[in-house]
Structures are given as C-alpha cells and as structure tokens.
Amino acid sequence: MASPSAVRDAGTSFIGGRIPMWMPVLLGFLTAVGPISTDIYLPAFPAMEQTFHTSAGNVQFTLSIWFVGLAIGQITVGPLSDRFGRRRPMLIGNALYAVASAVCAFAPDITTFSIARFVASVGASASLVIPTACVRDMVPDRNAGARMMSQLVMVMGVVPILAPMLGGLVVEFVSWRIIFWASAAYGAICVALILFVLPETLPYDRRVTLSPFTLVSRYVTLIRDRAFASHALITAFSTFMSFSYLTAAPFVFVQLFHFSPLHFSMLFGFFAVFMIGASQVNGLLVGRIDSGKLLLGAICLSVTGGILLVAVSLWSAWYAPPAWHPYEVWLVIAAMLLALAPTGIIFPNAMMGALADHPSLAGAASALAGTLQYVLGAVAGVLVGQFSAVSAIPMAGCMCCGAILMFLAGLLRPHRQNVN
Template structure:
C-alpha cells in the first residue's frame, strides 16, 4: 500500500471511529444539567453511558459475523444511518428512562463502526503492522475526546444538553458521505464466511477454544474499562468535588486525552525495540501503580494535582494498551477478523458497561472510588498477562 493510500485510510477510519468517543464524551459536561432537568440521580445519569456501552458490546456480537459474511461497507453504512436516527431520539427524550433505552440503540449502531474499522485494518495488515496502524489511528481518534468536551461545553453555552445530540445526528450524516466516498470494500467475496447461525456459532467456539486469545480479549476489556471508569466519574469528581466549571473541565479532559494520544504515537517506536507484548505488560503495570496513587490521594483528601497526575498516567498507559492488545489478539485469527473484532469489542465495552456505574454507586465525589475500581481491573489484567499471555511463545514472537 502506498504512503498516500495509507494516510487516506487512517484519516477515513479515524474519522469514522471518532464518532464513538464524540458520542460518549460530548455530553459529559452536561451530566449535572441533565440530572437536574430530568430529576435523575448521578447513578441514573451514568446509566445513560452504560446503556450505550451495553449496546456497543452486544451489537458487535451480531454485526461482527455479518461483516465477515456480507463485507465491511454495508454494515458500516447501516450503522451510521441508525446512529443518526438514534441521536435525534435522544435529543427529544422526555425522561432518563427513555434516554437510557435509546442510548442502547445508539450504541448498537456504533458497534458497526468499531467492528468494521478493526476488521478492515486486519484485512489489510498482519503482525506488528496492525499495532503500528492502530497507533496511527489513535492519533486521529485522540482528537475526538480532546475536542468533544470542549464542543459540548460550547454547545451548553448556546443551548441545552439536547442540542448536543442534534449535533451528533449531523455528524453521523456527514460520515455517511465520508464512508461512501472514502472507504472501499476490503473483504473479497472469496474470503467471506457463511452467515448461518450454525457457522457463526462454530466460529465463536473456535475463538473461545484459543486460551491465549481469550486472555488477550479479557486484558483488552479490563484495560479499556479503566478509561470508562475515568469517563463516567471524571465529571462528578472534577466538577462537583473540585468545583471546575464546564469549560475548565473540558480543558482538563482534553489534556488527559492528549496524554493518551501522545503515548499512542510513541508506541511504534517502543514496539520496534521491545515488542508489543512487553510494551503492553509495562503499560498495565504502570497503570496499576497510578491507580494506587489515585486511591491514596482520594482517601487522603489530596488536592487537584495529586488527582490529575495519576489520571494522566492512566490515560497515557491506555494509549499504549489500546493498539497492542487488538494487534496481538487479531494476529491469531485473521481468517475471521470481523468475528474476532466483535469479541474484542464486546468484552471491551461490556466490561466498561459493568464497571463504569460503580463509581456513581459508591456515591463519592472524591477520587477514591475511581482509584479503587481502576486498581482492581488493572490488577486482574496484570494477572492474566503473567498467568496466560506471556507464557505463550507465539505472543512473544510477534514483531
């Protein structure tokens, strides 16, 4: 693939994937306003995030095999159309229950984008090239969470939280045009698989029989869940606990997202020297240490800086884990990239959906709940890395 074509692919796929972070992050500054207007608790508001993550998780299990059977473009375009419609429904939701339900539909539609992007990368690349491409994608993807809260804060100055969902609907419509013009089909007819239920179940059974693949999928989910613990809890900790206004919160959120993006761009250099498995292991251990520091700061009533620094380290570690985990996992099953991507995405967003509300349920505006949950998930990820993944010589051989 020529350099120009590669850059075009990165920009198109990155723009499409960016819709997910935009959908998640743009309305974060509106959490307190949304809670007041809909007379909802903090935990109920966070369930609107959980609903989307649940839709993303379940939707990928359905859409992944369909993308292996019918190609990448058709599921992608259908997902974008449904996302636009769901965003409009969110904008007119009369209460928190309806909003939570429609967010599930919005997440289901977003699943098509996540599956197709990962599967497309695996269609075109293999081995460490997948990690390098994913790292470059993170540069584009990273712009979305950097600007999303700021965009949300700006929208809140001219309208209310409903206006954010109208903007998301418009973004989905624009991306339909981007996909139609800029993304070719990458799965040839001769490589497509059967869409029948029996064939799909056999493919899933084959993936589940690969112990290392399953461990990597779980590591991906646990590592990714730290990011969503931050996303779901940051608004209440930083805005209510430390008194940041919506604009300042957006700037802080953007700085942390920048740390994730910068780390992801260092990843190609690091994996060239140390290999993706070693970089992933190091990222998990560093994230676990930062979670300990965050927990201590929360319990001791530390100041804003003692909270922001560990959070930035957690986000930077995610910037290293996010490209390498799918690269190692998908390298094992390129023949069923869509279904394998679906399992990765399902577990990532499924674990996130389960873990994210815990911060709100614990009912504290300190950083202690975030630190405790992050420490738990990163500790489990480290256990899987040392007990299963690093014991497989084929993982260490990926270069």
C-alpha cells in the first residue's frame, strides 16, 4: 500500500490527463456519507423514542439538527478546501464524523445524542462538498465534468436504495445503536481511503488565501454571478422538491395507501433506481447534446410530473368516484416518477454549471450551492409538516412548487458560459 505522502505527491499528475476509472467510485463512496447517515436511521425513530424515554418530536428534531450541521459545515469547509487543499479538510471531517457517530452509538440520553449528531453532521459536510470540487479540479470542461458527476450520482444513488432497508433490518433484529457503530466504521474506512488512496486534486499554485474579508467577498462574488446563482438555485429547488417527497412519503404511502414498511422501502428503492438510470443516460448524452439543453429538458419533464401529481391528487380527493380510488396510488406513483427521475439529470448538469466559471473558487462554490440545498430542504420539511395529513395534496403541492421554481431559475441562466 502506498504511503500517504506518495499518494499526496502523485495527486495532481493526472489533472488534465486521463482520470483513473476508480476515481468516480471513490468520490461517490465518500460523498455517500451524507445520504446514508440521513436515511439509515429513519426506521429507528420509534425504538430511539423508547430507549431515551422521550417524545417522538424530540427524536425527529435530531434530523433537523443533522441538516443544520450539514449547512453550517458546508459553507465553512468549502473555502478551507480552497486554501488547504482537498484531502486535509476531508480527512479531518471524516475522522470527526467517525468519532461523533461512535458517541451517538452509546449516548445515554437524547441531549448527548443530539450534540454528537450535530458534530457528526459538521464532519460529514466535508464529504458532501469537497468531492464535487475535486471533479471541477480534474475536469475543467463542463460537459466532461457533468459526465463524471453522473458517475458519482450512480454510486451515491445506491445508498437511498439500501440504507432504509438496512436500517429497518437492524432495528428489527438488533439494537438501533448498531446503526451508529456501522456509521463510525464507515467513517473510519473513509479516513483510510483518503489517507492512502485519494490524491490531492488542487495544486499549490491554485490555492487561495483565507481571511474573513476574502471569505465574505468570495461568497459575494459567487452570489452576484448570474451563472452560479441560477444553477445553484436549480439544485436547491430540486432538493426542495426531493425533500418534500422524503418528508411526506411515509405518511402518504404507509398510512394513506396502507403500504407495509417493507413495501414502502421497496418503493423508495424503485424511485432511486430511476434516478440512477437517468444519471447514466445523462452520462451517455453529455457531449453529444449540450449539457444546458439536457438540463432544461429534464426540468421541463419534472415540471410536467409535478403538475400531473397535483392534478391527480386534487381529482382523487374531490372528484374521483369511489370506483377509481384503488387506482389512485398507481397514478400518484407514475406522476411522482416523472417528477423525481429527471433529478438524476438535473443535479450533475446544474452543479457543474454552477462551478464552471469559478475554478479557483470551486470549494466555496460547491459549499454555497450545497448549503442552499440543505436550507431549502429543511424549509420543505417544515412546510409540508404544516399541512393536515389527510391526502397527498400537500406533498404534491410542495413538489410541484419546487419544480416550477426550478424552471424559473432555469430561465435566469445566461446563454453562454465559460467552460475553462
């Protein structure tokens, strides 16, 4: 096995040249820390409520704490990676995540668990934001970058399929604490991969100084840039739509449509499979079709799905005769699929569009875009929770709203963008 210094020194040798085939797999594995930590412990909520002798609301609040930590962590770790390189902040972040996850595993009360969960989310934020910056470091061309991002999405996409099922099996047969011991092990594996395998992708001559003034001015520069702002908003509203689905889907399908937890997990995976498939179609088409056109086409499909979902939900709730009610669930699933599947195309193209004009600020740009995503994701969760859970209409309305806002942000995109 190569030494850490050897890996570090070899790190930039392939930039501008041939990228190893294992690099997207490695970056996708590292990025999956965030999604797996979000999804895998959701089935454990009732068991945690009993263990800690607390309310369901307090346990659910730990998910909000997780999102807050991710938002705060991303907006700080991105500029740090522009200053100190990609490997060091990601190494420290994953070590912090591993240790804090272990504390979650043996936490004696909900307060200790919540604090440890926040610390873990700050650490995990490094792996959410930095791999995207690594792609921008290695692949200056926007279309090639979108293709590589599609490969990352494929690796990341396996997580939403497996995580809820694995979490449910753990809760069914052993203690929920095993989930967090497994999370700690995952973090430790990531530390080893960063230390011995991941090369440094940001050369010393491209690193920038870091001070409070430069940090603020960097974000102001990005916000004022039309290309960055429009593409970052597209990724954020895409997350708003996805989190509306994540928040409301358990009620809609388990309580309203009477799915069993296992069948709901299978449906969860079904949607994820189509998102992964869309990302792979994107990888095949980018370069043959301009990534901006692919992005706009995918957004239009998502808007169509959102509008159909609202129409089906309203029709079923107010107008459909009783004989049609058994078919409602299939119409809802079909409309949701049309709305959600295109996100596999939207995310890689919008993210690379946000980073395309800012190679020296790739870490900060990725961080700001990621922070916007999780802020709007949290807003979606709160907003959906404000409505009475008596039909699929609140979920449909919020998902459609996110899709339409994506479309409006897409209209703000400049016609031309520098790609180097």
